Amino acid sequence: MNDVKVSIIIPVYNVEKYLRECLDSCINQTLQDIEIIIVDDCGSDKSMDIAQEYAKKDNRIKIIKNSQNMGLFLTRCEGIKSATGEYILNLDSDDFLDLRACEIAYNATKDGYYDIVTFGSYYWNNNSASLFSEFERSSFDSGDEFGSWLFRSKNISWNLWGRLIKRDIYQANLDFLMSVNARLIMAEDVLAMFVIYHNCQRLNFISDMLYYYRYNPSSSTNDKSIENLKNCIDSFEVVIAKMREFASKNQCNKRWQKLYISLGVHECDILKRRLKIKEGKFGLMDKIGAFIEGRWFVIRRKLRVKFGI
Structure with a gap:
């Protein structure tokens, strides 16, 4: 595939209930120059039957299978390793995108000038959307300028999803990220964004709301045991x-x-x-x-x- 602008990375593990909505939001993006990388983390439901069904109909979909269950953090990294797009967009398999997400966010890179573009998100629960995160339009032309702004921000945004991240920067840091010798079930985004922020010089925050973060009662973040x-x-x-x-x-x-x-x-x-x-x-x-x-x-x-x- 030539001239891929955005690689959407989707780790998949037992999400058959939500996967169709996730994939529909990808294949119907208004920006067509994308690839969709599904990473099979060896679940036990019919998620990968659904993924294979979609892959047969859309040659932009690539499926990778882990040799064993690796968890979200390393599964996502496996997808990043295989990406060929100019930018990476991480999408959790129980979430979905606004159909204009890739187009709006890619245009905000200003022909590749910005290393990272961050956009707003909704919280999706019972077919209803409420505000999850939003940003005033802000752009930074140096890491020091961004660092000073971040220091004075009331809330620090450290989720991996809801951003376009330049692939070269992301892949350059994969060795360090994959050196984690523990199974992370929380805070993996905190680590990844800490490393990525350190290596970004030009950053753009836009006010568009383009990501839908779903409440999933079976998610580890909702397990209070x-x-x-x-x-x-x-x-x-x-x-x-x-x-x-x-x-x-x-x-x-x-x-x-x-x-x-x-x-x-x-x-x-x-x-x-x-x-x-x-x-x-x-x-x-x-x-x-x-x-x-x-x-x-x-x-x-x-x-x-x-x-x-």
Whole structure:
């Protein structure tokens, strides 16, 4: 396939209920110069029968099969390795795109000038859309300029989906990302965007709402069991260690790097408190500590956003 502008990467594992809507949103994109890479993570339902059905009808669809179940993080990386498009768009297999997503986002790259284009998203639940994330139009012509803006942002966006990312930049960082020797069930986006942001110089945020993030009750993020909470904490701790490792080896904007890692630690601490509550171990001193940490987090954020300190 020649002149592929966007490679859509779709890891697939037991999503037969949602996969048709996901794939329909891809094959009907108004931008036709795309490839759709489906990575089979060895599920047990009929998802891949559906994928094969679509692949027979559309030669832009490429199917890759893992030799064994690898989880979302490494499965996505396998798709990235095979991509040939100028830009990468990550799409979770239970989500879907606005039919103009690729066209609008690709046009916002300004003929390849921007390394990454970020757009807004909706939260999709019971066939109803509500706001998930939105951005004012902002563009940056250097990593330092972006880093200063990010440091003063109230909310840090670190999801991988909802963006076009230049393939060369993404693939250049795959070795480091795939060096993670643990199965991540949470925070994989945090690590990937930390690394990608470090290597982007020109970034564009647009106000268009182009991604639909679906509430999926069977998703690991919605599993509140003690075992899953422990696994999520383990994932965050691995990711925090890898971010620190990357930062120690690469030139970067120290202020936003420190902020980004501290937010990861904050999210991990929230999970640890939830685990203690689940286990019935959340005592008075924990409540006092959580209250103090929560208030201090809010104060620090206000100082950072308003005064840049």
